[in-house]
Amino acid sequence: MKKEDCFYLGKIVSKYSFKGELLAKLDTDEPDLYDNLDAVFLDLRGNLVPFFIETSQLHKSDLLRIKFEDVDNEADADALIKTELYLPLEMLPKLEGDKFYFHEVIGFKIKDLNFGEVGIIKGINDSTAQALFEVDRNGIEILIPMNDEFITKVDRANHTIEVNTPEGLIDLYLED
CATH class of the missing domain: 2.40.30.60 (RimM)
Incomplete structure (x- = not known):
């Protein structure tokens, strides 16, 4: 094993x-x-x-x-x-609804209600006070807090998590 x-x-x-x-x-x-x-x-x-x-x-x-x-x-x-x-x-007990285990969402797409498709979850950083999705967007790492208020939907069938992040959060990572 x-x-x-x-x-x-x-x-x-x-x-x-x-x-x-x-x-x-x-x-x-x-x-x-x-x-x-x-x-x-x-x-x-x-x-x-x-x-x-x-x-x-x-x-x-x-x-x-x-x-x-x-x-x-x-x-x-x-x-x-x-x-x-x-x-x-x-x-592991099966989770339903918007609850998930960290390992099961690696590879899921992240979609933001305002921004659109953000990228693919490459990992979870749980070494900080609040766990973060590590999202890859064409080689740029975007960190999104795993806050219950931000996560609006977990779609296991389509391997997608929908989030509603504060305005400008994702853009911070994309500005030069």
Whole structure:
């Protein structure tokens, strides 16, 4: 399994017991969707390795208490702290309407209600306070905030996202 075929679920943050149980902080708005997993992939030195789950249960809102098969003591558990958890992309819940996962809109066209067709989404920059669409318009990069107020329609069938950006935002990138 390759990382690009998976999504980041969370990270193991601490031991829970001396019997090898661990606590993982989940990166999700709906942690209860991941309460009864059979297995997850752990990123061990850049390789995704499957780990089978004996038991798991939610522990405080966004923490998952996990007992892996063959992790039976503190030393085994210590070795897994700070390890990232991944699941295959097909396990992501389907989103509908104007909600979307970042990876699924790469390659979509962006159309602005005032400007017209802007370009193709080449990536998402989520390292800033507000995530940004990275849009390629004939070799010029245009950054559009992923603001719910700007996104008017997500058309999955036609691979298009319609936005209504403030007047002049797109033109800023096109002026010499």
